[in-house]
Amino acid sequence: MKQPDLTEPPDLAYDVFSKACPSRGTLEHVTGRWGALTLGALHEGSFRFNELRRRIDGVSEKMLSQTLHALERDGLVHREAQPTNPPRVDYELTPLGREVAERLLALIHFMEDRMDDVLVARERYDRARESRGARGALG
Template sequence: MVTRTARERREERRQAFDAYLKECPARHLLDRISDKWVSLVLVALAAGPRRYSELSHTIAGVSQKMLTQTLRSLERDGLITRTVTAEVPARVDYDLTPLGRGLLPVMAAIKEWAENNIEDVLASRERYDRSRPDK
């Protein structure tokens, strides 16, 4: 058995979770949380539990299929919980887990940045498109 120093073990762990590597699990997680529906669902749940219909009304443009897939993937990743309450009709609530809540500052900051900077981005796109002769 080969003995490794603490420094070597730390370096091995760092390389094992290097998001620049194609098969890195951290990269797959970055792919998931960078999805527009994921970010919108997480921010929509920031205020507390919500029913499916509330999420559907809050997140304009999301199809039933995409919302369902997004909620399932977030539940699988441990970012949200799905609670079914036995009543007629059955009540299903979605809420953030502590792990999901840990993402809120990042997601809220990205959402806020987008809302605060969209005019500059749109102006930049317009300038760029005007400067392109092939457009």
């Protein structure tokens, strides 16, 4: 059986590596800091805006609003406004959003499980940089 040529781009309708491809924008929405955290949080269930903002520690109101709009436009988040007084707006994942979130959560959980390895690598890197910096200053 012939092995695929990994140096050639796959023959796909969309190519995220192409600057003009619309998939690139969606990938950015999904994998950006706030997009990934928003999708991960919404995987837990439906949230109102301020509940979601409290769940995603550190996100500003403006960034969360922009993120939710982008994810809604991409078909990953459903926004439901209740005609109540005061108005109630709930956010939840669409079926496509749920599938994306599950894939993201697999990566998130993998990273959490391997954080000890990452911290060791960071420490080793920082020590090596400090060592090179000290030698460079002396030389």
